[in-house]
Amino acid sequence: MNPLAGFLFLLPLLSLLAVVLPTVACGGSEGGSGAGEAEGGSAAEGPAAADAPASLVRPGIDVLLADSSHLIDGRRVGLITNRSGVGRDGTSSIDLLHGYADAELTALFAPEHGIRGTEAEGAAIDDATDEGTGLPIYSLYGETRAPTPEMLASIDVLAFDIQDIGSRYYTYISTMALAMTAAGRAGIPMIVLDRPNPIGGLTQGPVLDPAFATFVGLYPVPVRHGLTAGELARLYRGAFGVEVELHVVPAAGWSADRWFDETALPWIAPSLNMPSLESATHYPGTCLFEGTNLSVGRGTPTAFQVLGAPWLDGEAWVAGIRAVADAADAADAADATDATDAVGATVAAGETVAAGETGVVRLPGVEIRAVTFTPESPSDGRFAGEEISGIRLTVTDRSTYDPVRTAVAALLAARRLSGDAWEWRVRHFDRLAGSDRLRIAIDRGAPLDDITSEWAADLAAFEALRRSYLLYSR
Secondary structure, three states: OOHHHHHHHHHHHHHHHHOOOOOOOOOOOOOOOOOOOOEEEEOOOOHHHOOOOHHHOEOHHHHHHHHOHHHOOOOEEEEEEOOOOEOOOOOEHHHHHHOOOOOEEEEEEEOOOOOOOOOOOOOOOOOEEOOOOOOEEEEOOOOOOOOOHHHHOOOOEEEEEOOOOOEOOOOHHHHHHHHHHHHHHHOOOEEEEOOOOOOOOOOEEEEOOHHHOEOOEOOOOEEEOOOOHHHHHHHHHHHHOOOOOEEEEOOEOOOOOOOHHHOOOOOOOOOOOOOOHHHHHHHHHHHHHHHEOOEOOOOOOOOOOEEEEOOOOHHHHHHHHHHHOOOOOHHHHHHHHHOOOOOOOOOOOOOEEOOOHHHEEEEOOEEEEEEEEOOOOOOOOOOOOOOEEEEEEEEOOOOOOOHHHHHHHHHHHHHHHHHHHOOEOHHHHHHHHOOOHHHHHHHOOOOHHHHHHOOHHHHHHHHHHHHHHOOOOO
16 A cells, blocks of 8 residues: 555544654755745745855754744744754754743753753653753653643744754654644644755655554655655645644755755754764664664764674675675676775774775765774663674765665675574564565565665655645755
């Protein structure tokens, strides 16, 4: 069944996800219309400044206070945020709104990882008081995943300002969706203060089957959705039935072909294990390994850039990946044995690269090297203090890199090499992948192209669906 069609049958069930058992994340050119438009529109037009220099890219919080303050003037404001919610100059959105004279910031809301983004994945967040402002902080990752009527009683408008990283698994966008639903039920407008998608506008990977909807994927979108939080909010409202008065304040000067390092905005890790744009780039693929018993590098400076386990041999794994990807491009396969120069160039502290020509392979847009690494106090508890063998992924051409396809190649090879040591975290892997089909295909050793070719039709349907909700040029 087409995931987008099947979704319509499950809309009533999604409201149940506002209070759920703990679920762990791995941690067109059509612009909006006039300022403050309620029908999923924008508070300022995104594409108008698409060709502006990177130095002029401004996040939605700055645009709100400079150009669209009418959305909050004279109102009591609640803010869903964490440490990634900052203005262009690095000032916290909490401080910016608290210091804004014409509105009153009355409540804060904390997603997974807490208001400071420092709590481990899956850890319950408690209600608290913000030390700087004295405001109440209500948890949206504890007994409830959505604001309750009591939490919303002191506000007139609810705002969302968190840096997403462009992957369906990252739970902040689920927090946003559930908050939209709660605000709509309470008759409170929702404002999304938009930020760039750090990894651009491409779509990749399988589209979620609605039967597998959870907090790490509420709606039938692909693993790499290519949208900003604001565009997702418009999609949720317009295509997936979330009823709320929605205002999206776009990031000025950004276009979807720009990556985060082209915006001149500060990278502030939105969660403990998202230290860099490099990690965010691999995350749509390597997060799938969270559904296995391998390490994804939590407890290292390169989380989601390295993968490994004590029973694996990195060089054998590299060779296995090369075999899985065989015939994709004969020239690339031949060049893979040449990549031994500057061996230490992409190695982080605490890692060693396997010597010799067998320890590296190049796939489209990415180089994969055999390494060893040692997780120190990893939040997932995997192989703490143990030197393990594995692989390190480094982007070489992000315009051609498909992290999901690459991760499937690595999964196929690791599954073959692991034998009885392999374990699936079945429920978690399936909700990350968006169905059980990928896991079943990997277990039977299906060819890489057979697995990934099944995604094409659903991706095309999603790209057609999302077109009406885009705010930034592509």
